[in-house]
Amino acid sequence: LQAEALTKVEEAATLSDLQDIRVAYLGKKGPITEVLRGMGKLSKEERPVIGELANKVRETIANELDAKKEKLEAAGLEKRLEKETLDVTLPGRPVQVGGPHLLTSIVEEIEDLFIGMGFEIKEGPEVETDYYNFEALNLPKGHPARDMQDSFYITEELLMRTHTSPVQARTMGEYKGNKPVKMICPGKVYRRDTDDATHSHQFTQVEGLYVDKNVRMSDLKGVLNRFAKQLFGEDREIRLRPSFFPFTEPSVEMDISCKVCNGEGCSVCKGTGWIEILGGGMVHPRVLEMAGYDPKVYNGFAFGMGPERIAMLKYGVDDIRHFYTNDVRFLQQYHKA
Numbered sequence: 001l002q003a004e005a006l007t008k009v010e011e012a013a014t015l016s017d018l019q020d021i022r023v024a025y026l027g028k029k030g031p032i033t034e035v036l037r038g039m040g041k042l043s044k045e046e047r048p049v050i051g052e053l054a055n056k057v058r059e060t061i062a063n064e065l066d067a068k069k070e071k072l073e074a075a076g077l078e079k080r081l082e083k084e085t086l087d088v089t090l091p092g093r094p095v096q097v098g099g100p101h102l103l104t105s106i107v108e109e110i111e112d113l114f115i116g117m118g119f120e121i122k123e124g125p126e127v128e129t130d131y132y133n134f135e136a137l138n139l140p141k142g143h144p145a146r147d148m149q150d151s152f153y154i155t156e157e158l159l160m161r162t163h164t165s166p167v168q169a170r171t172m173g174e175y176k177g178n179k180p181v182k183m184i185c186p187g188k189v190y191r192r193d194t195d196d197a198t199h200s201h202q203f204t205q206v207e208g209l210y211v212d213k214n215v216r217m218s219d220l221k222g223v224l225n226r227f228a229k230q231l232f233g234e235d236r237e238i239r240l241r242p243s244f245f246p247f248t249e250p251s252v253e254m255d256i257s258c259k260v261c262n263g264e265g266c267s268v269c270k271g272t273g274w275i276e277i278l279g280g281g282m283v284h285p286r287v288l289e290m291a292g293y294d295p296k297v298y299n300g301f302a303f304g305m306g307p308e309r310i311a312m313l314k315y316g317v318d319d320i321r322h323f324y325t326n327d328v329r330f331l332q333q334y335h336k337a
């Protein structure tokens with residue numbers, strides 16, 4: 001019996017064959033169990049001899065089964081490892097990595113620059129009241145300059161903000177007329193324009209405000225000069241031209257020189273050699289007053305710019321719609337390595 005069982009174990013090829021053999025020889029209905037069960041019928045002398053023999057046979061078969069099981073398992077593992085081998089020397093496939101949007105990068109660059117000059121960053125709501133968007137900025141109802149900014153009205157008193165200047169009015173109000181204000185406010189603005197290469201019904205602005213005692217026009221010029229040089233290059237010049245905004249007096253528009261230099265020398269960009277990049281001026285006394293600042297004690301300057309326009313000039317982007325249509329081929333050109 002033992003020899004027969006061991007041959008079968010030897011020949012078994014799978015783990016389930018082994019299980020069958022185990023059941024057949026060592027199971028409850030197997031021959032060894034039967035022998036052990038019949039012990040009662042044996043004589044006193046026979047019992048220990050047969051008992052010992054049966055146990056030995058059972059043990060031998062069980063040991064062989066265990067040994068074979070281990071062998072089969074090891075072989076199975078070996079096979080699986082072979083099948084699942086990885087060739088770690090194969091070159092990898094490139095992974096597509098995202099990066100910040102060009103507009104995000106420019107706004108962050110502008111923010112860093114002004115933080116360096118001691119300005120804080122402020123945000124405000126995109127759905128704004130008529131009061132903060134216009135009235136508090138010296139644009140009462142019916143003022144003709146409201147037409148400069150075609151608006152999306154939601155109700156008679158609510159609209160999509162047409163510029164980020166309301167954040168300045170809000171911040172001055174928050175500071176209650178007795179603290180200096182030095183802030184910039186980046187954010188989305190909305191105007192009822194027909195989209196084309198240079199217009200978009202939604203675009204971005206960064207506006208700045210500095211209110212304190214004894215702020216002068218030369219402070220505005222100094223800050224803007226530093227800004228222009230740091231963003232576009234130390235060889236750039238700025239110039240201020242008189243302009244009009246209802247919330248500043250006097251008001252200016254600022255141009256930067258657009259000298260382009262390459263290996264063969266320098267040339268001046270199209271036209272006059274100057275490009276307009278932002279508007280600004282000294283905060284109108286009425287605006288200070290409405291926000292709770294005494295214009296006899298406090299004064300200040302404000303300015304506003306469009307990061308799209310700045311990015312277009314800096315990187316030669318020819319259509320504002322590129323910023324919003326999100327063609328990855330466009331965006332990827334501006335991802336820093």
Ligand code: PHE
Pocket residue numbers: 162163164165207245248279280281302303304305
């Ligand atoms: N808010 C103005 C605009 O949107 C820009 C500006 C801001 C001009 C601050 C002067 C001072 O056109």
